Amino acid sequence: MSEEEEIIQPKGRVAPDDLGSSILLSAGYDGALQKAYVRLYEPESQEIYIWYDNTGHLPYLLSKKPVEELEANRRVVGHDGFKSLDPVIKFDALTGEEIMVTKVVAKDPLSVGGSPGCIRSHLDESWESRIRYYGCYIYDEHLVPGMPYRVQGGRLVQGDWSLPSSVEAQFDEILSHTEEHLKEPMRDWARLLQSPVPRIRRVAVDIEVRPSVRNRVPSPDEAKDPITAVAFAGSDGLRKILMLNDSGLPVEAPRIEGADEVTVHESEREIIQETFRVLDRYPVVLTFNGDDFDFKYLRNRARNLGVPDDENPITLGRRFAFLTNGVHIDLYQFFRNRSIQGYAFGNVYREHTLDEIASSILKEGKIAVQDIAELGIKELGDYCMQDAYITYQLTAFNDDLVMDLMVLLSRISKSILEDVSRMGVSRWILSLMEWEHRRLGWLIPNTQDIIEAKGGTTTEAIIKGKKYQGAIVRDPVPGIHFEVTVLDFASLYPSAIRNWNLSYDTLLCTHKECRGNLVPGTRHWVCTKRRGMTSVLIGSLKDIRVLWYKPRSRGKGLSEGERQYYNVVQQALKVFLNASYGVFGAESFPLYCPPLAESTAAVGRYALEEATKKSAELGIEVLYGDTDSVFLNHPSSQQTDALTAWADEKLGIDLEVDKVYRYAVFSRRKKNYLGVYKDGRLDVKGMTGKKRHIPPILKAAFDELTGILGGVQTVEEFPAAKENIRGLVEEVHRRLMERDFKVEEVAFQMQLGKPLRQYDTSPQHVKAGRMLEEQGYEVVAGDIISYVVTRDDVVPAVSAKPRDVDVRKYEEYLEGTFEQLLDALDMSFDELVGRPRQTSLGAFFGVPPKR
DNA sequence: ACGGGTAACGG
């Protein structure tokens, strides 16, 4: 099994022989009992129970060698942990044939893999040996984490998974809009996604530590400094804080904002023991960065203070912290997940601090604190309590949206809650695929097998260093265009995978007869005899989202609560669909399949090209297009209808009106335009003036510029708007030249992509970062460095004065920022700021300035 | 550490 196998001794309540409907939240392996277990959350009592496997399931790996040959391998059959050899039949999806393989069964997971001298290490090749044991157990028993189960006479059985009769008829109706082979998979998804998600009782915890060295975060491995406060915020209303008073002087319990229960302790040990008692009472415990800090610190500090290990509910894995009774969710890990950040929360937060995430999602800012070491006991308590409360709120806002989202992701991905909250989308998709392989009796191929059978890519990427060609981005038609309609293909890549039967098991199949069935724009062919696994999984997820969840998330005749639920499901599905293509092009993905990613992108290009051609055929001018969109110059509704109908009929992909602009402004740059909607709202894409790193003075000026453009109704109004723009540019230019600004206004804010040491070059922000470090600041990857540009250098904004600023440089930045719109408006920056017009040959011949 | 490629801009 996996090297990272966590062997945890759970010590929670054991499930009785009969337990009512409960949600399967988690699973693991108990090293002492040598059994797999699952954790069940029973919503009536709101308690968590452990159910130990009693089916005799054992860990194993697969070998392609016959039983007899393995019997002769003394290192395998003579291994202490060896149990048995069993021949089994598996379907080899790479060859399309059934094959006989041998199950090498072991007594415990570490004997399979992960320990020195394990069985895997004595075999040249093995399959399915890197799956964590609890995953293996879930797959084999066809368990779905997040779904209801019961314990009946000691056996774990499915709870009620049936589709509620209230939706069954409607669901059957939408199935008539899909293809036959997707109906059953969609019904299966509906069973998982319609099953209600119960409220989960939980508590958030946050600790504060008094650092011995100022401005230095105390090391959780050493845990030398005292824990001064521990706050709890529970879904049951618990608002409690434990505070340390080691001053030797009597201290009265302060009034802490938001806390109902405040106790002051002279013994830190007492605080820790009480903390452990609270943690043990909850099925789910939330932290923000508990894996790396709070739980690590608590665990180690408890040890240092002589709290017996058997009172300590925290188990430290290599990267994560687990609880022996409940489920620990580290929200820092969850919100850091790029798919969650992007597709579920629309990139509303950028930094991964509790403050930033909370203020953008909850609109609750934190108390600003300069130096925690300086806080008095009350302020420290307020601060700590607030963090615990905000952490809890992150899962509770919008009617428990985030909890529901995690449970749903757990069902789709067949992953336990701990993994959903910590792993990236590639692990979720992997887990889903592995589960499906086991369900169908397919052998899960090793990464090498796929590469050897399917080879690499055949197209050339536009950007060097990339593996294959991606999407098309058309050259925009520069200028101002009125009445622009943007159509885009809904779920283009998932649709490509669905419609072209794309999957690692169908691409470049072994059949001669399929060789003519080429993916457009590639030399890859696709199987015509069997349905591909990825195609069915992604196809059914896409269809159920488009046909069922998407419409119902906005649907009429539903309560607000129902719509909300459909919306959460719809978002969870989106996360999967959007990642489904990328993972197959990622070398780190165990089912990495370059031709699959390449074919998906190729179908996308084909669809966009065809749509562009068809538009022309219909007499519509295409102004621009990127990946899955076409920008059409004042099309009639008949024309767009015809285009949509064509896409549906010829490509089987939904092409829908995404937005309509009163007018749009394009320069020659791709991924760079401004659209003004009919109601005056603005849609600004890719412009420098919108990027987050640029100085506020430029951003503010740019915002004013777009504001002016947003007010323009007709062509006739442009001259007046241009006058306003002239005034605006002149004013900002003047402020810059006269240094009429505060330093912060001209500071760039650039994020540090990696630790300072890892840079071979010295970009400006890295230079400034190094200076900050010299001044004693801690500078880590992910920090946003604020700096200003001076005559021959850069300076961190904190130590700069307006007179240091190189205003000539800033004039250039202003020009760069504004030019993107000014050229489209036929305005010259030079003229606006009173510089003589350039009389280069380029200008003479009317060649556009390069940029 | 953990999805992809395309593109702009500044140094």
Add this chain to the structure above:
DNA sequence: CCGTTACC
């Protein structure tokens, strides 16, 4: 050419 940010 690198690094960052944005688009899709």
